[in-house]
Amino acid sequence: MFGDRRYRFVLYVALLVAGLATLGVYRVIDGMRASSRVATQNVVIASADVPEGTALTAATLAVVQLPVAAVPAGSYTSPDSVVGRVSRIPIFKGEAIVPGRLAPDGTAGGIEVKILPGKRAMSVRIDDVAGISGMVQPNSRVDVMLTTRDATAQGAQVSKLFMSNMRILSIGSNIARGEDGRPINAPTATLEVTPAEAERLALAVREGAIQLVLRGYGDPDSVQTTGAKRGDLLTQVDNGPPPAPAPAPARVSRAPARPAPTPVPVANVPIPEKTDSVVVRIYRGDQLSSLKFEQARDSVRRDSLRRAEQRRRDSMPPSPLR
Numbered sequence: 001m002f003g004d005r006r007y008r009f010v011l012y013v014a015l016l017v018a019g020l021a022t023l024g025v026y027r028v029i030d031g032m033r034a035s036s037r038v039a040t041q042n043v044v045i046a047s048a049d050v051p052e053g054t055a056l057t058a059a060t061l062a063v064v065q066l067p068v069a070a071v072p073a074g075s076y077t078s079p080d081s082v083v084g085r086v087s088r089i090p091i092f093k094g095e096a097i098v099p100g101r102l103a104p105d106g107t108a109g110g111i112e113v114k115i116l117p118g119k120r121a122m123s124v125r126i127d128d129v130a131g132i133s134g135m136v137q138p139n140s141r142v143d144v145m146l147t148t149r150d151a152t153a154q155g156a157q158v159s160k161l162f163m164s165n166m167r168i169l170s171i172g173s174n175i176a177r178g179e180d181g182r183p184i185n186a187p188t189a190t191l192e193v194t195p196a197e198a199e200r201l202a203l204a205v206r207e208g209a210i211q212l213v214l215r216g217y218g219d220p221d222s223v224q225t226t227g228a229k230r231g232d233l234l235t236q237v238d239n240g241p242p243p244a245p246a247p248a249p250a251r252v253s254r255a256p257a258r259p260a261p262t263p264v265p266v267a268n269v270p271i272p273e274k275t276d277s278v279v280v281r282i283y284r285g286d287q288l289s290s291l292k293f294e295q296a297r298d299s300v301r302r303d304s305l306r307r308a309e310q311r312r313r314d315s316m317p318p319s320p321l322r
Contacts, residue, residue: 040065043096044076050091051176053113056082061097072096086113090176111175115192121169122198123190130211131171134183138175140168141215143223144191144201148208150229160227161213162204165220167192282312 047062061079075096076082086103095101103113115121128134136142144163150156169175172186189212193201204210282289 039068041068041071042077043071044079044082045096046091046093049093050087052087052090053109053111053175055084055086055109056097056102058083066096072098074098074100088113111170111190114169114175118194119192120195120198121190122193122201123188124201124205124210125187126189126212127187128185130209131185131189132212132214134171134185136168136171136189136212136214137177137184138168138170139177141219142166142168142191143213143215144204145211145213146204146208147211148204156229158227158229161223161225163193163197163201164223165215166197282308282315284312284315 042063043066045062045064046060048060050056050060058079061082063077063079075098082097082102085105086107086109087101088103089101091097091101107113111121126136143161144166145159145161147157147159150158169190169192171184171189174184174186191201201210
């Protein structure tokens with residue numbers, strides 16, 4: 001009886017020690033997990049593309065968990081704080097909603113959201129030609145060309161680009177480009193201008209015809225031209241197109257001048273004087289004799305040599321082999 005109690009006591013003590021050890025290990029592991037866990041924060045993002053000047057709705061917003069270190073400054077944590085706000089610039093899917101992408105609180109959707117501080121919106125009438133067959137779309141950059149009559153040249157027509165790098169706010173009632181990129185045909189175009197530019201544009205519309213000249217993407221340079229007149233066209237027709245600029249002359253590398261060579265002194269070699277006689281040697285056996293003839297003309301000289309040779313042969317004794 002006493003032995004059973006003792007065994008039970010040892011069992012209870014063992015179970016208690018095992019439980020305490022398990023609890024200690026669990027707390028150590030939980031502490032390690034807590035130390036390695038990254039702190040996160042709720043961030044409101046766009047769940048779909050939001051065009052410029054569009055009011056945000058609950059259907060276009062979502063909440064995600066982002067690490068605190070990656071949370072954009074000024075981001076919102078609840079969708080209720082941004083529902084109804086109007087986007088100032090296009091917001092793409094997955095981008096965080098921050099104050100810089102939204103118009104001031106209370107602003108209604110429309111073209112006024114796109115107007116920068118200090119600028120104005122002004123509409124001008126365009127046709128299919130002036131609007132480049134609908135290729136001019138919202139947010140395009142254009143130059144404005146005016147064609148009118150020049151009062152200083154007896155009413156001759158003149159064409160001039162008088163406004164450069166103007167931003168198109170809308171074409172008709174469209175304030176955003178179409179998703180498929182199709183042309184937008186409308187009777188009016190709204191440009192973003194300064195007050196001074198608005199005055200010049202209003203006068204240009206009354207004085208002549210305007211046309212929009214579409215600029216390429218990323219071309220911010222201003223244009224300064226002198227304008228074109230009818231006389232310029234006739235001059236080009238009569239004289240042909242202006243000549244192409246001459247190519248730049250090739251650079252010729254000039255070697256350093258070499259010093260002139262020092263003249264080598266030439267020794268004066270005496271030229272032997274031409275003799276005025278010819279000496280002919282004649283062998284007679286073991287005897288040698290010579291005849292001297294004065295030089296004359298070539299024919300006389302040949303005759304003399306021939307006669308001398310003949311005399312030599314005649315005077316020689318006959319050969320014993322004959």
